[in-house]
Amino acid sequence: MKEETLNFFEKVYEIARLVPYGRVTSYGAIGNYLGAPRSARMVGYAMNGSSGKEVPAHRVVNRKGLLTGKHHFDGTNLMQQLLESEGIKVVNNQIQNLEEVYWDPSKEL
DNA sequence: CTCTTGACTGAGG
DNA sequence: GCCTCAGCCAAGA
Numbered sequence: 476m477k478e479e480t481l482n483f484f485e486k487v488y489e490i491a492r493l494v495p496y497g498r499v500t501s502y503g504a505i506g507n508y509l510g511a512p513r514s515a516r517m518v519g520y521a522m523n524g525s526s527g528k529e530v531p532a533h534r535v536v537n538r539k540g541l542l543t544g545k546h547h548f549d550g551t552n553l554m555q556q557l558l559e560s561e562g563i564k565v566v567n568n569q570i571q572n573l574e575e576v577y578w579d580p581s582k583e584l
Numbered sequence: 585c586t587c588t589t590g591a592c593t594g595a596g597g
Numbered sequence: 598g599c600c601t602c603a604g605c606c607a608a609g610a
Contacts, residue, residue, distance in 0.1 A: 483606095483607075484607095501592085501593095502591070502592055502593090503592065503593065506592085506606095511605095511606075511607095512593095512605095513592090513593085513604080513605045513606065514592090514605075514606050514607075515591095515592040515593065515605085515606095516590060516591085516592045516593090516605070516606065516607085517590090517592090517605090517606055517607050517608090518591080518592080519590070519591030519592065520589090520590060520591075520592095520606090520607070520608075521591090521607090522591055523590090523591075525591095532591080535591075536591085537591075537592060537593080538592075538593065538594090539593095542591090543591055543592080544591030545591085546591080547591055
């Protein structure tokens, strides 16, 4: 088993999969847990490959709880529907009760 | 190697 | 509260 499976991208996917049901996290939080607090953009960039994978990318939003990556989903409001399906309130592409559903890997793990 | 692009973030006006 | 600027890091051309 090579380290190829533990690339920055793979790590991002791993954390994303660890996000509990009905919870969300931010790119910065994942990056911070990976030791790259300034690589939040890389986290999002890595999620580009999450398409087709079992990675709940819809649970990953920016620090403001805004669904910035919704444009990368198939539908227009697919990401929002997925979050609402988990009990997360989303209005205007933004999570309302963000503080309640926010999940920080650095603290929970 | 250099330049561009990006699903980000924080600070300043 | 909204807009703009700069810093950040990795991958692709």
